[in-house]
Amino acid sequence: MAELIEKDLVFQIIGCAMAVHNAIGPGLREKTYENALCVELRHQGIEYSQQTRYPVHYRGELVDEFFPDLVIEQRVIVDTKTAESIIDVHRGTMINYLRISGSKVGVIINFKNRKLEWERLVLDKAR
Numbered sequence: 001m002a003e004l005i006e007k008d009l010v011f012q013i014i015g016c017a018m019a020v021h022n023a024i025g026p027g028l029r030e031k032t033y034e035n036a037l038c039v040e041l042r043h044q045g046i047e048y049s050q051q052t053r054y055p056v057h058y059r060g061e062l063v064d065e066f067f068p069d070l071v072i073e074q075r076v077i078v079d080t081k082t083a084e085s086i087i088d089v090h091r092g093t094m095i096n097y098l099r100i101s102g103s104k105v106g107v108i109i110n111f112k113n114r115k116l117e118w119e120r121l122v123l124d125k126a127r
Contacts, residue, residue, distance in 0.1 A: 006105040016040040017109045021116045033111040034080045047073045068097045077106040098123035
């Protein structure tokens with residue numbers, strides 16, 4: 001059985017998200033959770049960047065830019081949500097973030113509900 005890619009780092013990220021969710025609870029804005037997660041990551045000594053810019057090119061021309069919420073240790077993309085549940089649109093956005101950034105692992109974290117919801121996605125370029 002293959003080892004999960006970035007297993008330990010994803011575990012740390014989810015632990016940070018749980019600490020945030022337990023401390024401030026559900027019902028706030030996405031940006032509030034994103035910023036609080038940054039505080040917790042910093043407190044835990046985990047390197048991150050917020051709103052990193054990734055250009056999108058078509059035929060050699062810049063046509064857009066993507067700004068994922070967080071890039072953790074330049075290896076895992078994190079997208080914070082406050083939605084009823086994680087849906088295919090969120091997953092599709094994450095796959096685009098992974099494809100454009102060159103990262104392999106992304107985590108969608110939904111803070112909206114009483115229980116923290118999260119999904120880990122892996123970009124499998126072989127498919």
